[in-house]
Amino acid sequence: MKDLVRILIAPLVWLAAFSAVYGLHGVICGFAVDGTVFGLSLARVLLVTAYVLAILVQVVLLWALYQDRFSSASVFVNFVGRASGWVGVIAAVWTMLPAVLTTYCG
Amino acid sequence: MNVVTRHRRLDAIWASERGFRGWFSTVNHTDLGRMFLVTSFFFFIIGGILAMLIRAQLATPDSAFAGPDIYNQIFTMHGTIMMFLFAIPAFEGLAIYLLPKILGTRDLAFPRLTAYGYWCYVFGGSMLLVAMLLGIAPDSGWFMYTPLSNAIYSPGINTDFWLIGITFVEISAIAAAAEICVSILKFRAPGMTLAKMPIFAWYALVTALMILTGFPPLILGSILLEVERAFGFPFFQVELGGDSLLWQHLFWLFGHPEVYIIFLPAAGIVSTVLPVMCRTTLIGYGWIVAAIVALAFLSFGLWVHHMFTTGIPHMGLAFFSAASTLVAVPTAVQLFAWIGTMWKGRPELHLPMLHIMGFFATFVIGGLTGVMVAMVPFNWQVHDTAFITAHLHYVLFGGFVFPVFAGIYYWLPHVSGRKRFFRLGEFAFWLIFVGFHVTFFAMHWVGLLGQRRRIDTYTPEDGWTLINLISSVGSFVLSIGIAMVLLDVILHVLSSRKIRRNPWQAGTLDWAMMTPPPSYNFASLPHVDSRHPLADNPALPVRLAQGHGYLGTPRADWRETLMVDAATGRPEAHVIYPANTRLPILMSAVTGIFFLGLLLKTYWMVPIGMVGVAGLALRWVWMLGRRDDLGAQHVGQGVILPHASATDRSPGWWGSLFLMFANATLFGCLLFGFAFLWTVAPGWPPLVRFEPSFIELGVGVAAALGTALALRVAMAAVRNARATLPALGIALTGAVVFGACCAVMLWRAPPPVDHAYAATLFVLGSYGLFHAVLIVLMTGHLIARVWQGYTSPARRSEFAVVSLWGDYVAVIGSLVLLVGHLSGLSL
Numbered sequence: 001m002k003d004l005v006r007i008l009i010a011p012l013v014w015l016a017a018f019s020a021v022y023g024l025h026g027v028i029c030g031f032a033v034d035g036t037v038f039g040l041s042l043a044r045v046l047l048v049t050a051y052v053l054a055i056l057v058q059v060v061l062l063w064a065l066y067q068d069r070f071s072s073a074s075v076f077v078n079f080v081g082r083a084s085g086w087v088g089v090i091a092a093v094w095t096m097l098p099a100v101l102t103t104y105c106g
Numbered sequence: 107m108n109v110v111t112r113h114r115r116l117d118a119i120w121a122s123e124r125g126f127r128g129w130f131s132t133v134n135h136t137d138l139g140r141m142f143l144v145t146s147f148f149f150f151i152i153g154g155i156l157a158m159l160i161r162a163q164l165a166t167p168d169s170a171f172a173g174p175d176i177y178n179q180i181f182t183m184h185g186t187i188m189m190f191l192f193a194i195p196a197f198e199g200l201a202i203y204l205l206p207k208i209l210g211t212r213d214l215a216f217p218r219l220t221a222y223g224y225w226c227y228v229f230g231g232s233m234l235l236v237a238m239l240l241g242i243a244p245d246s247g248w249f250m251y252t253p254l255s256n257a258i259y260s261p262g263i264n265t266d267f268w269l270i271g272i273t274f275v276e277i278s279a280i281a282a283a284a285e286i287c288v289s290i291l292k293f294r295a296p297g298m299t300l301a302k303m304p305i306f307a308w309y310a311l312v313t314a315l316m317i318l319t320g321f322p323p324l325i326l327g328s329i330l331l332e333v334e335r336a337f338g339f340p341f342f343q344v345e346l347g348g349d350s351l352l353w354q355h356l357f358w359l360f361g362h363p364e365v366y367i368i369f370l371p372a373a374g375i376v377s378t379v380l381p382v383m384c385r386t387t388l389i390g391y392g393w394i395v396a397a398i399v400a401l402a403f404l405s406f407g408l409w410v411h412h413m414f415t416t417g418i419p420h421m422g423l424a425f426f427s428a429a430s431t432l433v434a435v436p437t438a439v440q441l442f443a444w445i446g447t448m449w450k451g452r453p454e455l456h457l458p459m460l461h462i463m464g465f466f467a468t469f470v471i472g473g474l475t476g477v478m479v480a481m482v483p484f485n486w487q488v489h490d491t492a493f494i495t496a497h498l499h500y501v502l503f504g505g506f507v508f509p510v511f512a513g514i515y516y517w518l519p520h521v522s523g524r525k526r527f528f529r530l531g532e533f534a535f536w537l538i539f540v541g542f543h544v545t546f547f548a549m550h551w552v553g554l555l556g557q558r559r560r561i562d563t564y565t566p567e568d569g570w571t572l573i574n575l576i577s578s579v580g581s582f583v584l585s586i587g588i589a590m591v592l593l594d595v596i597l598h599v600l601s602s603r604k605i606r607r608n609p610w611q612a613g614t615l616d617w618a619m620m621t622p623p624p625s626y627n628f629a630s631l632p633h634v635d636s637r638h639p640l641a642d643n644p645a646l647p648v649r650l651a652q653g654h655g656y657l658g659t660p661r662a663d664w665r666e667t668l669m670v671d672a673a674t675g676r677p678e679a680h681v682i683y684p685a686n687t688r689l690p691i692l693m694s695a696v697t698g699i700f701f702l703g704l705l706l707k708t709y710w711m712v713p714i715g716m717v718g719v720a721g722l723a724l725r726w727v728w729m730l731g732r733r734d735d736l737g738a739q740h741v742g743q744g745v746i747l748p749h750a751s752a753t754d755r756s757p758g759w760w761g762s763l764f765l766m767f768a769n770a771t772l773f774g775c776l777l778f779g780f781a782f783l784w785t786v787a788p789g790w791p792p793l794v795r796f797e798p799s800f801i802e803l804g805v806g807v808a809a810a811l812g813t814a815l816a817l818r819v820a821m822a823a824v825r826n827a828r829a830t831l832p833a834l835g836i837a838l839t840g841a842v843v844f845g846a847c848c849a850v851m852l853w854r855a856p857p858p859v860d861h862a863y864a865a866t867l868f869v870l871g872s873y874g875l876f877h878a879v880l881i882v883l884m885t886g887h888l889i890a891r892v893w894q895g896y897t898s899p900a901r902r903s904e905f906a907v908v909s910l911w912g913d914y915v916a917v918i919g920s921l922v923l924l925v926g927h928l929s930g931l932s933l
């Protein structure tokens with residue numbers, strides 16, 4: 001079971017983060033969140049923070065998957081786990097990139 | 107004991123009843139796998155005939171072949187049958203037939219559940235067929251969009267057939283998926299670590315996990331829509347706080363993963379068959395496993411790409427456009443692994459290989475048009491045109507039907523033990539390949555010229571006449587090809603040239619047995635220490651038949667097998683399966699009474715169905731009990747194992763775990779729906795709210811948590827041979843109190859027909875109440891067990907199962923009450 005977790009955890013966390021960021025975006029547009037912090041729009045700050053957090057979490061996960069302490073006895077499981085750790089990082093950076101780039105409501 | 111005596115003894119224990127009566131009582135995976143496959147191909151033919159009707163209608167302008175009403179039914183039923191009654195059951199059939207054999211064991215984890223799933227599929231599918239014969243088939247398209255499908259715009263019974271029939275069929279998908287997960291993780295040949303699993307098992311495992319996550323959103327959506335249609339709860343009605351976009355979200359949350367659920371097993375066939383055709387082994391096993399895991403997860407982050415034209419904000423569109431392009435990468439990884447495999451080996455152009463080449467050519471084109479439609483501006487141009495229909499058939503036909511044909515021709519000698527006689531198959535392949543591409547290439551073209559999908563006719567002035575005619579001619583060539591495949595299969599079964607064992611020289615365990623396979627698969631279970639056990643040790647089949655593996659000596663009338671550790675494949679427990687029984691077909695018939703009552707609005711049948719199912723379910727588990735301890739058993743190779751009921755992690759525990767996973771997804775979708783309506787739908791926050799009560803909330807949560815705790819105490823007590831009844835009594839009381847708190851919530855909530863808010867609360871409360879009843883039944887069962895002397899430290903596994911459910915209900919129960927009561931606070 002632990003081995004399965006090693007394989008599934010990174011993309012699972014990506015899916016959760018992706019849904020959460022999409023949800024946050026929904027909430028921002030649904031409740032018409034406006035206002036500013038430090039001269040930047042609050043909505044943008046929230047979205048970019050969430051984006052950066054999501055990437056950070058993935059990076060930490062990837063780091064952990066390379067540590068002996070969290071590794072499996074099986075070479076194969078370690079390989080697949082780390083590969084899916086990379087998938088998590090790449091997916092987080094790429095799929096949530098619009099948080100930085102596009103207009104948010106409209 | 108010599109080989110023949112062993113065979114006779116084992117066959118007497120494992121065989122199904124002779125003749126057609128055996129169909130109704132068999133629980134054997136070989137029988138049920140074949141029945142699944144035959145039934146799914148029956149539906150493929152029906153779906154194919156409907157496709158011919160579509161193409162006949164569209165062949166000429168101003169066609170009067172079918173009116174719009176009938177045409178709507180035809181394409182809806184074509185899509186529905188192909189997706190739900192052909193593709194998914196065909197995967198289930200293949201997995202059920204193949205997995206125990208390729209994993210080196212004797213059956214799946216829950217033989218009776220296999221049969222129950224099959225009959226649910228047959229009964230649910232029959233409902234849809236009856237609707238079609240009566241001319242009242244569903245007609246709102248295979249994705250049943252609201253508001254078109256609600257009671258105002260689709261008043262008749264047509265849509266109800268879809269919602270109820272499909273939900274009935276989904277039960278079989280969920281049952282099969284949970285069973286496949288447990289079987290792959292716990293029922294393998296000893297020694298088979300995760301890294302040594304045949305690649306097909308990885309594909310099946312990931313697919314099954316995806317079914318458990320992907321189908322609950324649709325089941326929930328269908329329940330909500332049916333409740334809206336029948337009782338007027340306005341989940342999708344904008345005037346009363348609902349939102350038709352909620353349906354689209356729930357549908358595509360299922361619908362997009364669905365296409366990968368269809369594609370992955372087909373890719374699994376390719377990864378299994380291709381190396382054998384190339385006389386080599388698969389390149390990049392680890393990469394492929396990582397790719398399919400990635401594919402599975404990414405595919406759950408794409409669903410909004412079906413909703414690009416619904417007016418979602420730009421950023422939302424961009425998220426899903428980006429995710430949709432990314433999903434092409436893991437697919438490409440697999441393609442490169444396959445190309446590398448061909449490079450490394452010496453491809454031989456046998457018939458399965460021909461179909462694999464057809465798959466490559468077609469699927470790659472479908473993948474490319476897929477990336478095209480993932481681009482939002484292009485998507486806006488071609489949305490709802492024949493271009494989309496063409497794309498989806500390149501993916502579905504190319505990505506599923508070709509590989510399945512490859513699989514059929516590869517495993518046909520295994521199923522029948524015979525050799526292919528005529529060369530019909532090669533000819534059929536070319537007809538299918540050419541016919542397919544003519545049909546659907548033309549549809550891309552006419553789609554770009556503006557022909558919309560789902561139109562029953564067009565005029566000569568549209569300028570689409572010639573292209574449509576070409577497409578229709580192509581489709582008839584295609585169907586002649588498919589008919590020839592069927593003829594070929596029938597001739598194959600009738601011809602009488604026996605094959606020698608392992609005609610393809612494959613290395614996997616499915617070929618390490620007699621063909622056609624005996625009822626028990628292996629006379630003794632192998633110990634596996636490589637990914638290609640048969641290639642490494644060609645003498646293996648003989649050694650196994652001589653009883654040199656595990657469980658080589660039949661005992662009593664036990665259907666014995668082993669349970670192993672999920673990661674390492676170390677033998678863990680001894681399992682005795684239940685034997686042939688008609689209980690599964692009976693239980694699915696009674697399940698049918700429940701659904702039929704809903705469909706025909708004869709609501710008195712519904713409680714009868716529910717009580718019947720509960721009663722039969724109790725009988726189902728009761729039959730597994732024993733009144734004496736079995737003690738540890740010698741299973742061969744000097745290994746001694748406890749019986750599974752002397753452990754806390756029995757097959758039932760694992761099955762519950764995966765079922766709960768699907769259940770939790772359903773619950774999560776319900777919460778998502780609530781949050782979605784609250785933030786997006788107009789008419790929120792609702793004017794009339796539920797009046798929160800912190801006493802009810804506190805008592806309910808405490809009762810739910812107390813139940814879980816008491817069940818844990820009972821579990822510890824039975825393990826240490828102490829009295830369990832006090833703890834079980836407390837658990838029972840707790841569950842009743844928790845149920846009462848849910849009932850009070852339902853009672854006090856505003857009328858559910860007034861606003862989607864109250865309607866959602868109603869569903870939440872009912873969900874809690876349902877689980878309270880479940881715990882009452884389960885705890886009652888344990889009490890009866892203790893009373894009748896069925897429990898001891900060596901017969902304790904049911905306590906762990908019930909305790910697991912208790913934990914689950916503590917979590918969801920607390921959430922139900924919290925969400926319900928807190929939603930009443932106006933801040």
Ligand code: HEM
Nearest residue numbers: 154157160181182185188193247248495502559560561581
């Ligand atoms: C046997 C050859 C097949 C032919 C000639 C064919 C033809 C067609 C055509 C012409 C349509 C468009 C109907 C319209 O828009 O008016 C259609 C729709 C569809 N087909 Fe097929 N098809 C075939 C096989 C399949 C298979 C194997 C699958 C799935 C595994 C499939 C799934 C669908 C779906 C989901 C739709 C959409 C239905 C809807 O719009 O509600 N088809 N098919």
Ligand SMILES: [Cu+2]
Nearest residue numbers: 362408411412
């Ligand atoms: Cu999609």
